[in-house]
Amino acid sequence: MAGVLDLSAPEIPDPTFLESVLRYGLFLGALFQIICILAVIIPSSKLQESDTEPFEHRSVDQTKKPKGPVPQPRQKPKKESKKKR
Template sequence: MAAEVHHFSPPEIPEPTLLENVLRYGLFFGAVFQLLCVLAIILPVSKSPKADWVSSESKTWEAAKKPKASSAAQLSKKAKKESKKKR
């Protein structure tokens, strides 16, 4: 009995098909993309002064285009929101 030798061979695993490879790598890249999205939400991004200047320039341009009546309406809406916040 001790002289008997058992030859165990590993099970035969078929080569992955093209669809299985696409699925595997697609899931991998999807997981990496999700991690990047979560990190983008968690980690703060500092704004450059140039970006602030561009956004303020566009706001002043939009304010110049609007008529005075709409600015008065906006002021009344802001006053209403502030009074609701105080409650």
């Protein structure tokens, strides 16, 4: 055999501190995004289930409470027109 092939793994330099921080930061960011997505999905389904159960057990008197007058949004006072002579 005239040529010897080198089949060993190439030399990979050790990652620097900054590369390690970047790698773990990306993993933490991905984990945070997954948690946020799950937080949006899971409580909304639990909220719908818990809202229907207590509503069925309430009596009619408790659900229909007398309400006071509905507050009107502030209206600007109308400008008084000048009296015609």
